[in-house]
Amino acid sequence: MKxxxxxxVRADTFxxxxxxxxxxxxxxxxxxxxxETQLSSREKRHVGVEVSNVASVEQLAPHFDDLALIxxxxxxxxxxxxxxxxxRLRNAGFRGVLRAVGPLIADQFAHALACGFDEIEAPDAIAxxxxxxxxxxxxxxxxxxxxxxxxxxxxxxEQRRLARRGECxx
Amino acid sequence: MYKYDRxxxxxxxxxxxxxxxxxxxxxEGSLTEDEFKPLRLQNGLYLQLHAYMLRIAVPYGVLSxxxxxxxxxxxDRYDRGYGHFTTRQNLQFNWPKLVDVPEILDLLADVDxxxxxxxxxxxRNVTADQFAGVAGDEIEDPRPVAELIRxxxxxxxxxxxxxxxxxxxxxxxxxxxxxxKAHDLAIRIVRNEAGEAGYEVLVGGGLGRTPMIGKVVRDxxxxxxxxxYLEAVMRVYNAEGRRDNKYKARIKILVHEIGVEAFQARVxxxxxxxxxxxxxxxxxxxxxxxxxxxxxxYARLAPRSERFEAARARDARFAAWAQTSIFTHRVDGYAAVxxxxxxxxxxxxxxxxxxxRLFADLAERFSLGEIRVTHAQNLVLPHVRLDDLHAxxxxxxxxxxxxxxxxxxxxxxxxxxxxxxxxxxxxSIPIAQAISMRFGDAVRQAEIGPLQIKISGCINACGHHHVxxxxxLGLEKRGQESYQITLGGDATENAAIxxxxxxxxxxxxxxxxxERIVDHYLARRLADEPFIDAVRRLGVxxxxxxxxxxxxxxx
Ligand code: HEM
Ligand code: SF4
Numbered sequence: 001m002k003x004x005x006x007x008x009v010r011a012d013t014f015x016x017x018x019x020x021x022x023x024x025x026x027x028x029x030x031x032x033x034x035x036e037t038q039l040s041s042r043e044k045r046h047v048g049v050e051v052s053n054v055a056s057v058e059q060l061a062p063h064f065d066d067l068a069l070i071x072x073x074x075x076x077x078x079x080x081x082x083x084x085x086x087x088r089l090r091n092a093g094f095r096g097v098l099r100a101v102g103p104l105i106a107d108q109f110a111h112a113l114a115c116g117f118d119e120i121e122a123p124d125a126i127a128x129x130x131x132x133x134x135x136x137x138x139x140x141x142x143x144x145x146x147x148x149x150x151x152x153x154x155x156x157x158e159q160r161r162l163a164r165r166g167e168c169x170x
Numbered sequence: 171m172y173k174y175d176r177x178x179x180x181x182x183x184x185x186x187x188x189x190x191x192x193x194x195x196x197x198e199g200s201l202t203e204d205e206f207k208p209l210r211l212q213n214g215l216y217l218q219l220h221a222y223m224l225r226i227a228v229p230y231g232v233l234s235x236x237x238x239x240x241x242x243x244x245x246d247r248y249d250r251g252y253g254h255f256t257t258r259q260n261l262q263f264n265w266p267k268l269v270d271v272p273e274i275l276d277l278l279a280d281v282d283x284x285x286x287x288x289x290x291x292x293x294r295n296v297t298a299d300q301f302a303g304v305a306g307d308e309i310e311d312p313r314p315v316a317e318l319i320r321x322x323x324x325x326x327x328x329x330x331x332x333x334x335x336x337x338x339x340x341x342x343x344x345x346x347x348x349x350x351k352a353h354d355l356a357i358r359i360v361r362n363e364a365g366e367a368g369y370e371v372l373v374g375g376g377l378g379r380t381p382m383i384g385k386v387v388r389d390x391x392x393x394x395x396x397x398x399y400l401e402a403v404m405r406v407y408n409a410e411g412r413r414d415n416k417y418k419a420r421i422k423i424l425v426h427e428i429g430v431e432a433f434q435a436r437v438x439x440x441x442x443x444x445x446x447x448x449x450x451x452x453x454x455x456x457x458x459x460x461x462x463x464x465x466x467x468y469a470r471l472a473p474r475s476e477r478f479e480a481a482r483a484r485d486a487r488f489a490a491w492a493q494t495s496i497f498t499h500r501v502d503g504y505a506a507v508x509x510x511x512x513x514x515x516x517x518x519x520x521x522x523x524x525x526x527r528l529f530a531d532l533a534e535r536f537s538l539g540e541i542r543v544t545h546a547q548n549l550v551l552p553h554v555r556l557d558d559l560h561a562x563x564x565x566x567x568x569x570x571x572x573x574x575x576x577x578x579x580x581x582x583x584x585x586x587x588x589x590x591x592x593x594x595x596x597x598s599i600p601i602a603q604a605i606s607m608r609f610g611d612a613v614r615q616a617e618i619g620p621l622q623i624k625i626s627g628c629i630n631a632c633g634h635h636h637v638x639x640x641x642x643l644g645l646e647k648r649g650q651e652s653y654q655i656t657l658g659g660d661a662t663e664n665a666a667i668x669x670x671x672x673x674x675x676x677x678x679x680x681x682x683x684x685e686r687i688v689d690h691y692l693a694r695r696l697a698d699e700p701f702i703d704a705v706r707r708l709g710v711x712x713x714x715x716x717x718x719x720x721x722x723x724x725x
Contacts, residue, residue: 054409057443078208078291080331084408087328091443105205107192114327130200141188144177146321148450150328156177156321157450164454 074102214285471503587627596644
């Protein structure tokens with residue numbers, strides 16, 4: 001697995017902890033089932049949780065303040081549910097790190113970032129076939145999207161609004 | 171017509187560069203064929219039986235003469251000199267090469283066109299009433315809303331990997347000419363009791379394997395609130411639409427399984443969760459777009475044209491053509507003219523590059539440079555002066571584009587079927603041609619009156635057979651083509667799914683079977699009673715007996 005974000009490939013400071021795991025994980029990613037026990041026994045704000053793309057906001061919202069990271073699993077690149085879950089978590093106020101886990105492809109980098117993900121944990125096979133340069137390029141291929149409120153980038157609708165108000169000097 | 175501003179133009183160019191990069195990465199192996207597939211589909215590139223097929227978006231069916239000329243150029247340079255207009259108001263080229271596609275896209279971008287989302291599991295090209303902005307029964311022109319949705323849905327970060335395709339249609343008229351109820355989502359511009367215009371939203375229609383009629387989920391959505399509402403609908407569908415079985419993945423199945431009320435409740439809940447941090451100023455955007463459609467400078471003309479009346483009285487062929495082809499324009503002295511792409515015995519919806527160029531010239535001379543594509547695979551010249559109709563007709567006739575069968579029995583919708591399509595179980599085009607030959611006589615067609623035949627070459631229903639007055643579905647039975655015939659479908663505001671008449675018939679038997687149904691209608695109709703009304707009055711059973719050739723016993 002390789003971890004990619006806006007700045008490049010980086011080392012993962014989190015590690016997977018399974019239930020009953022006795023190793024000391026500094027920053028564990030735990031399954032949803034064991035989240036409550038993990039949160040009570042550890043220093044909060046260092047714990048991440050991994051959920052499937054059908055998890056609900058209601059299950060996670062009570063823990064938002066304690067969670068450093070939520071990892072959402074994409075079973076296949078063609079399954080877009082993870083994008084909606086990420087968006088719902090951001091709408092509901094989650095401010096920690098959002099990670100997409102699974103066989104996403106470089107061409108979905110922009111989608112993932114816009115929906116609120118910070119990083120992608122991609123299988124080695126894909127990361128090798130598609131070096132980071134491809135992710136960077138694909139991620140930047142549309143410099144100004146239409147949709148508003150999706151990414152940090154400005155939107156076309158917003159640019160037009162500014163132009164209407166005479167505030168645009170672009 | 172809408173013209174791209176610098177943002178639209180820049181976006182489409184970037185989309186072309188993005189696709190060029192994707193093709194290169196496919197060719198050098200960074201993308202596997204599996205990974206490339208959704209990317210090429212979202213750009214309208216299918217793999218058919220013999221070659222790639224490229225589907226070009228004609229958003230809401232509005233096309234300019236300049237654009238049509240560019241399509242002719244592409245047909246000549248990169249294809250085999252013709253294109254095919256589809257039931258989704260798009261144009262398909264059947265023979266492009268993968269490596270040429272980026273260049274084709276650049277040529278399209280030169281004239282404000284693209285192939286974005288004409289295929290794939292995403293929000294597809296938006297369709298609309300072909301008489302938008304022209305029809306007298308219109309509350310409001312639906313094109314600005316359609317254009318807003320085109321923009322909003324383009325390269326959507328959240329809704330590009332949906333469970334299945336998602337088709338949207340828009341109309342602003344009292345009569346439904348856009349097949350609203352057969353769409354995943356449809357928007358009808360309506361007025362509330364206070365007289366304000368807003369949107370009625372329908373969800374869950376669709377054809378294919380399990381045809382369903384769309385249901386109202388919001389009877390009045392105030393203007394200015396459309397995009398958040400669409401976002402909520404799409405989010406519920408993306409999260410909950412079935413992904414275990416692609417035949418159950420359309421939104422119609424979700425709505426059917428959980429019920430409209432439950433679906434409505436989820437959408438409303440989602441809507442409350444959407445934080446309108448910086449909502450799009452829809453009203454201002456719609457006004458900006460509407461301005462582009464409002465630039466037409468109509469002449470002040472009398473409602474009645476003596477020249478047209480005289481020509482009609484003098485020339486029976488012209489009168490017959492005028493009878494079927496003319497749609498009343500909301501502006502006095504003008505007409506919208508539907509031009510049939512169904513010559514008797516021809517391929518429905520096909521047009522050669524030569525015809526395209528000629529048609530583009532006619533559009534400039536007679537229709538303020540504007541053209542529309544209809545879901546019935548015909549073209550429209552939307553703004554023709556009544557005074558010019560006869561001159562136009564003469565020129566159309568020279569180009570073999572004056573077939574006087576619009577809305578009649580030989581104005582057949584047919585999907586590409588086994589002649590092109592990899593999913594086909596039977597041929598559709600030759601069936602359409604055979605029926606067209608059988609009923610080709612102009613007098614006989616006129617005598618029969620309005621009758622819609624729609625043919626699909628497999629259960630996917632691209633030819634809308636479910637909603638044909640007579641529907642024909644080509645299947646394969648033990649290595650043989652077998653055609654199921656349905657009756658009583660309706661593609662208007664009275665949308666209905668046709669009923670099966672009996673066991674399938676062979677390709678050769680289709681024209682006879684249709685003839686038995688038509689003869690029964692002619693024998694039983696009341697004066698001036700159209701086919702579909704007679705079917706409703708008499709019931710399908712009576713026609714079933716005629717179809718089976720057993721009406722004597724049944725009577
Ligand atoms: C390569 C050729 C084509 C392929 C592979 C194809 C594939 C499909 C499939 C699989 C469906 C069923 C979708 C579902 O139920 O989920 C469908 C439906 C449809 N397609 Fe096509 N199609 C092709 C060409 C066309 C053409 C040429 C047209 C227009 C003439 C068209 C218009 C439609 C329409 C109107 C529907 C029905 C709408 C609905 O299902 O709600 N398609 N197509
Ligand atoms: S109905 Fe079937 S045969 Fe016809 S175009 Fe669609 S998928 Fe192909």
